[in-house]
Amino acid sequence: MSVTDREAGPLAQSAAGSAAGSAAPGRxxxxxxxxxxxGLDADExxxxxxxxxxxxxxxxxxxxxxTVPAGAAASLCGTDTAEAAVELVEQLxxxxxxxxxxxxxxxxxxxxxxxxxxxxxxxxxLGVTPAGADDLCAVIGRAxxxxxxxxxxxxxxxxxxxxxxxxxxxxxLLDTPGPQERVAALLSLVAEHGSRPFPDDPAQQLALAxxxxxxxxxxPRARRSRRSQRLPAELAVALHVQALRIxxxxxxxxxxxxxxxxxxxxxxxxxxxxxxxxRSAPPPHTGGEPLDRLAGGTALLEHxxxxxxxxxxxxxSVDFEVRDDEISLLAxxxxxxxxxxxxxxxAADLARDGAIGRDEAVRRITPAQVQELLHPQxxxxxxxxxxxxGLPASPGAATGAVVLSSERALELAADGTQVVLVAAETTPAxxxxxxxxxxxxxxxxxxASHAAVVARGAGKPAVCGAEGLRVDVAAGTVRFGERVVRxxxxxxxxxxxxxxxxxxxxxxxxxxxxxxxxxxEWADGTRRLGVRVxxxxxxxxxxxxxxxxxxVGLCRTEHQFLGERLPLIRRVxxxxxxxxxxxxxxxxxxxxxxxxxxLLAAVGSRPVTVRLLDAPLHEFLPAPGxxxxxxxxxxxxxxxxxxxxxxLRGVRLALLHERLYPAQAEALFTAWAxxxxxxxxxxxxxxxxxxxxxxxxxxxxxxxxxxxxAVAARTGVEVPYRLGTMIETPRAALLAGELAEHAEFxxxxxxxLTQLTYGFSRDDVERQVLANxxxxxxxxxxxxxxxxxxxVGALIALAVERAREVRPGIKLGVCGEHGGDPESIxxxxxxxxxxxxxxxxxxxxxxxxxxxxALRERYDDSGxxx
Numbered sequence: 001m002s003v004t005d006r007e008a009g010p011l012a013q014s015a016a017g018s019a020a021g022s023a024a025p026g027r028x029x030x031x032x033x034x035x036x037x038x039g040l041d042a043d044e045x046x047x048x049x050x051x052x053x054x055x056x057x058x059x060x061x062x063x064x065x066x067t068v069p070a071g072a073a074a075s076l077c078g079t080d081t082a083e084a085a086v087e088l089v090e091q092l093x094x095x096x097x098x099x100x101x102x103x104x105x106x107x108x109x110x111x112x113x114x115x116x117x118x119x120x121x122x123x124x125x126l127g128v129t130p131a132g133a134d135d136l137c138a139v140i141g142r143a144x145x146x147x148x149x150x151x152x153x154x155x156x157x158x159x160x161x162x163x164x165x166x167x168x169x170x171x172x173l174l175d176t177p178g179p180q181e182r183v184a185a186l187l188s189l190v191a192e193h194g195s196r197p198f199p200d201d202p203a204q205q206l207a208l209a210x211x212x213x214x215x216x217x218x219x220p221r222a223r224r225s226r227r228s229q230r231l232p233a234e235l236a237v238a239l240h241v242q243a244l245r246i247x248x249x250x251x252x253x254x255x256x257x258x259x260x261x262x263x264x265x266x267x268x269x270x271x272x273x274x275x276x277x278x279r280s281a282p283p284p285h286t287g288g289e290p291l292d293r294l295a296g297g298t299a300l301l302e303h304x305x306x307x308x309x310x311x312x313x314x315x316x317s318v319d320f321e322v323r324d325d326e327i328s329l330l331a332x333x334x335x336x337x338x339x340x341x342x343x344x345x346x347a348a349d350l351a352r353d354g355a356i357g358r359d360e361a362v363r364r365i366t367p368a369q370v371q372e373l374l375h376p377q378x379x380x381x382x383x384x385x386x387x388x389x390g391l392p393a394s395p396g397a398a399t400g401a402v403v404l405s406s407e408r409a410l411e412l413a414a415d416g417t418q419v420v421l422v423a424a425e426t427t428p429a430x431x432x433x434x435x436x437x438x439x440x441x442x443x444x445x446x447x448a449s450h451a452a453v454v455a456r457g458a459g460k461p462a463v464c465g466a467e468g469l470r471v472d473v474a475a476g477t478v479r480f481g482e483r484v485v486r487x488x489x490x491x492x493x494x495x496x497x498x499x500x501x502x503x504x505x506x507x508x509x510x511x512x513x514x515x516x517x518x519x520x521e522w523a524d525g526t527r528r529l530g531v532r533v534x535x536x537x538x539x540x541x542x543x544x545x546x547x548x549x550x551x552v553g554l555c556r557t558e559h560q561f562l563g564e565r566l567p568l569i570r571r572v573x574x575x576x577x578x579x580x581x582x583x584x585x586x587x588x589x590x591x592x593x594x595x596x597x598x599l600l601a602a603v604g605s606r607p608v609t610v611r612l613l614d615a616p617l618h619e620f621l622p623a624p625g626x627x628x629x630x631x632x633x634x635x636x637x638x639x640x641x642x643x644x645x646x647x648l649r650g651v652r653l654a655l656l657h658e659r660l661y662p663a664q665a666e667a668l669f670t671a672w673a674x675x676x677x678x679x680x681x682x683x684x685x686x687x688x689x690x691x692x693x694x695x696x697x698x699x700x701x702x703x704x705x706x707x708x709x710a711v712a713a714r715t716g717v718e719v720p721y722r723l724g725t726m727i728e729t730p731r732a733a734l735l736a737g738e739l740a741e742h743a744e745f746x747x748x749x750x751x752x753l754t755q756l757t758y759g760f761s762r763d764d765v766e767r768q769v770l771a772n773x774x775x776x777x778x779x780x781x782x783x784x785x786x787x788x789x790x791x792v793g794a795l796i797a798l799a800v801e802r803a804r805e806v807r808p809g810i811k812l813g814v815c816g817e818h819g820g821d822p823e824s825i826x827x828x829x830x831x832x833x834x835x836x837x838x839x840x841x842x843x844x845x846x847x848x849x850x851x852x853x854a855l856r857e858r859y860d861d862s863g864x865x866x
Contacts, residue, residue: 028072028081029088032056032065044069046111046238048331055329058311060304063321063328064092065242068210070113073239076210083203085241086127093243097127097202100135103246105277106202108209110217110237115333118225119237120216123157123209124244124277125150127202130187141249145276147179153209154186154198160212162194210239242330245323249275252324257291258317258335258342259305265341265513267349269298269305273322300327308332310355315342340369341513348515351522358522359855365519367822367849371395371496373512374841375461378494378505385502387480387491390441390466391766391782392498393452395841398438398461399492399504402485404473406433413437420491422478424471425763426451428619431562434458439493441500443469446766448751448784448817450619454559456817456839457540461495465767520548520844523851529828530835531846532607534815536560537595541602544840548847551607551683552599553837554747554815557664558615560595561588569613569620572660574627574635582659589663596671600682607683609747609815609837610668611726612661612700614689615653618644645755645763650690651700661688661700665707673717684721685745685811690752692731694738701742722811727799728752736799740806747837748796750816750824754783757792784817787824800831813837822849829853 030038033056035045042050049067056062066088068076075081086106090096095104106126110119128136128150137143155173158164168189176185190198199205214237216222223233246252257271272288291298301320304327308316314334321328335342344365351361375396400418403409406429409421413436421437423430425444434440434454440462442451447464455462470479476487485491485502492505532553533544537560541552561569568588575581600608617639627633641647654661665686672684688700701723712718723742727733728749736746755762760769766782773779780786787793796814803810813835818824820842828836829850838846 028068028075029085030067030069031088031092032062032067035067040069042113044071044238046070046240047113047115048109048111048240049238051332052240054311055308055332058307060307060332061300061326061328063242063330064089065240066092068239068241070236070238073110073210073237074214076239076241077207077214079203079207082207082210086203086206089241089243093245095243095245098132100139103136103139105136105244105246106206107242107244108206108213109240109242110213111240112231112235112237116226116229116231118222118229120213120222121152121156123153123213125153126205126209126244129200130183131200133183136246139246139248140252140276142276144179145249147183149277151179151182151186154183154190156216157198157205157208157212158186158190158194160215161208162190162196162198164189164193168193206241213237213239244277245321246277247323252276252322254319254321254330255288255291255294256317256319257301257305258315258338259309260315260339260342260345262339262342265339265343265345265515267302267306267309267345269301294322294327304329304332309346310350310353313346313350313356314338315346340373343369344373344519345513345515348518359526359858362519362523362526362848362851363855365516365848367845367852370512370516370520370848371842371845373516374844375496377496377508378492378499378501379508380505384492384505387483387485387500387502388463388466388469390463390469390498390500391447391452392494392496393445393447393449393464394440394455394460394462395496396439396459396461397492397494397496397507399490399507400438401488402478402491403433403437404471404476404478404487406430406436408487409433409436420493422469422471422491423451424469425449426454427623428562428566432564434460439463439495441466441469441491441493443467443471444767445763446770446784447782448755448762450763453817453839454562455495456841457534457536457559459543459839459841461493463493463495463498463500466498466500467767516844520847523848524548527829527847527850527854529825529833529850529853530813531843531850532609532813532815532835532837533840533843534819534837535840536599538598538602540840541599544843545602545606547840547843549840549843550835551609552603553607553609553813553819553835554687555599555608555610556614557592557611558613558620560592561615561620565591566620569615570622572657573615573617573620573639574632576631576635581657585659585663589667592664592667593671596668597674600671600675600684601678601680603682604680605682607685609685609687609724609745609813611687611689611747612654612664612704614650614726616644616649617641617647645752645761651688651696652690654688654700654703655696658703661703662707662710665704666711669708669711669719669721670715672719672721673711673715676717676719681720684719686721686723687745687747688723688725689749690728691725691739692729692735694735694742697725697739697742724811726815727796729756730795733795733799737802737806740803740810743810744807745811745813746799746803748799748812748814748816750787750792750796750814750818751784753795753816754788754792757788757795758783760784786821787818787827789827793827797831800833820846822852825849826853826856 032052035053045067095102097104107124109122159166172185176182187198253275255273257269261268274288312334315338317335318332319330347361347364350356351358378397400420403419409419412419418438420439422441440451440455442464445464452464468481478485490504492501532551533549534554535541535552571584621636627636691697722744724745725743726747726749770782812833814828815837819836820838
């Protein structure tokens, strides 16, 4: 028994013997397309055989060929079966081996029941002989195209089927670089060292090739590979014999293509084409010629790809051959990781063609994929220098020069320089610089911090809570651990992962295909939950409406006093006497009237929820040493608090400054009356923040009603509005029934409600505590990013129940950042809330998430409608 016989194993020997002795060889040969007819599946046909069966059933052109099923694969090592296989392939292809006019060779390949790594390489050019090689080369027009592949085949057969030691083959090939010389050397080595000379007969060559493939498959290395993939070491493979039709290089070749352009997502074959004889799988998508150089064009290839997409319902990839300007498919499969744009366009195309329903098209695209399409991404190669990893506070990616102050950001941005604002933390005074920057990086704060909220509202990437970041403004440096970056040095930031890299990296351009808008429109027809935007200016409203927002769920009036208008609110807070305060309030009212007029005009006749001032004092008071004079510094010092997030803010401040909310409300109602005169009628909702006592809400409501009466008396217009409150303290949630006696709507401020329920500081705890808690398995996600259903969610559920008991028609929404998180949205939908509100650039994500939530309720696990 030879070494090869031993490697082939007892299965090969017994099967080869039984093939000749008990069954007609032709009966075990399965032409492509007949496997299913014979009741065979991928276990017997292999993944390739099953795929070719599908292609034939779809009426697509395939390379003529046959399968020897896995259970009988070893029989191909016998000459009788090999002769029958040669005759059958000749019949299928309409060509004959040795015919000089229409030459034919064979290719042998193997496949397992599923796609796996470690399969033996294809063996091509079976049937060629030294005497006929020159004629074949003359037909092809390129000698190396034949000899290079032929040498590879002879090399493997020599080692694995004819007992030539691999070391002898390797030594000889080192001294013969040319493909034609390699073939001659290999044939000589086989004659000298092999168990027999290399045969000229095509059937004998095929039998030896089968023996070589099976020996390679049964080798110790191949068995180890299967074990590493958790596959049975004895896993059987099917063998496939294909026609290799030879033709002129100008009209022949092979290639690989995908169905869709990765940049646009549209149906358009993309790939490369190689002239000559295919050795094995086509090379990677480099080095070939573009598909538009295919002889005969790409029309037939495009038809095949379109047919496959409709069948597989996925972007597809194919291997193909071209002979005499005709395309035949060698392999086809769904792309494992198709480009996102391709998936979006295909989902819309399939639904428009009626291949799938609109619901299924919507379900194919996840909210996370919507977000990925809306924001640019860094193109990483693996060699980047990571400076720091922080919290992913606002998605997107950008690269720019480091600046350490808002003033410097404005100065450089005015000259067209892209800058990244780096700070220990940001304040309202930094907002102009933040808006001028392409990205923001802070050493403190979390995903609900000032920097994060402003960046998300502006659609700019941000990383917050970057541990180890130290800013030295005087020295003009930023220290990342031991690494020092100077102001002006470039950095690149990924707001989706929280990574910050040194240098200028390539950034992909954001821009979803138009088909995403189609899918989102279909999602709107599916979802029950409304989607609004957290927006404070007309520009933000315009952006959000273009992204599909149905109105404004939260206008934070304190954000209208950022930047240049910061002194207006400071004058109110730091007024030396009632007269000064009244004067400051008048200025505030005029500014608010201007802002509200622009905001309401942008909103049109949609809903708009305006939250009256909720200004944590530390965000609006001057920092120590920055007051206008000593008296103002003294007053500011008297107002500074140890824990300002739990101090004099929201309704508490309004009850101490009794003209504050009336001034805001009069400005708002006056602006509404003026906008109504133009034909728009915004659905106005006025919200009181940070309520814990029903008495607080009643008192503040009286301020608002008084302002409405004053405007009606002055203008003759009775402004229609709802009055409600933000539920952001646990006590407010528990007393929701009593609060509902005074409120027509609730909006759950889940950022503060999470902070106060856990006792976590939303500015500090994420970096210092939550990362550790997630590593230890205490939490699966930050409760500021994903709504906690057991604690905070339980409070919301209780509040919903108690509020509806008192006021069944009360309007309920969520306006914290959870309003843009898909899992949180599903929770809100399950509670029957009316809407969620989120930052503008998360609106499409929320629309898709709300649709997915509705579809999950509509469909059971089997995918059928309930």
